[in-house]
Amino acid sequence: MEVYDSVKAALHNVCRPWQVALVSTSSKVMGKEKDNIIVLAWHTPLSHEPFLYGIAIGKTRFSCQLVRDAGCFVVNFIGPEHEKDAWFCGTHSGRTSDKFSATRFTREDSERLDSVRIKEAIAHLECEVVAEHEVGDHILFVGKVVHAGLKEQGDRLISFGGDRFGKA
Numbered sequence: 001m002e003v004y005d006s007v008k009a010a011l012h013n014v015c016r017p018w019q020v021a022l023v024s025t026s027s028k029v030m031g032k033e034k035d036n037i038i039v040l041a042w043h044t045p046l047s048h049e050p051f052l053y054g055i056a057i058g059k060t061r062f063s064c065q066l067v068r069d070a071g072c073f074v075v076n077f078i079g080p081e082h083e084k085d086a087w088f089c090g091t092h093s094g095r096t097s098d099k100f101s102a103t104r105f106t107r108e109d110s111e112r113l114d115s116v117r118i119k120e121a122i123a124h125l126e127c128e129v130v131a132e133h134e135v136g137d138h139i140l141f142v143g144k145v146v147h148a149g150l151k152e153q154g155d156r157l158i159s160f161g162g163d164r165f166g167k168a
């Protein structure tokens with residue numbers, strides 16, 4: 001327990017701020033198409049060539065199953081004007097809510113994937129899952145980036161400082 005507490009303290013006080021990404025997915029749930037958004041602080045580039053991007057999703061999250069079923073995901077980077085919307089997506093589950101209806105995010109078709117992305121995002125990485133690793137209580141999905149879009153430079157991206165959002 002002591003070790004766990006110090007790890008938690010380190011995560012929230014030392015390894016921050018984290019730049020926040022919103023991952024959108026589309027998959028069939030009980031025969032119905034479901035679009036969802038999860039907020040992630042744990043995400044990272046993994047390789048230049050091929051261009052690989054990693055996301056860590058808790059095993060119990062609804063999005064974990066959606067990404068696994070869909071075999072793809074979109075990493076969306078957003079600006080501070082969407083902090084409230086991001087907070088909603090990071091504190092509510094898609095099991096019980098439609099996050100696109102509940103926020104100011106708009107569904108947009110991806111360029112290369114059968115998955116939605118967030119229209120208001122500053123940048124997108126469209127990824128096909130090429131590997132999945134169990135890492136403790138999270139699953140590390142490794143995505144091959146098949147399309148990258150940048151609407152503006154990334155100096156407005158939001159980050160998370162442990163208990164609140166702020167500018168990265």
Ligand SMILES: Cc1cc2nc3c(=O)[nH]c(=O)nc-3n(C[C@H](O)[C@H](O)[C@H](O)COP(=O)(O)O)c2cc1C
Binds near residue numbers: 039058061063094
């Ligand atoms: C700032 C912030 C960062 C988060 N980072 C992660 C993360 O890296 N991995 C993860 O599994 N959940 C993370 N979460 C929690 C999920 O976003 C949250 O549990 C969400 O409601 C799950 O949605 P879902 O059930 O629709 O998949 C984060 C939440 C916040 C607010």
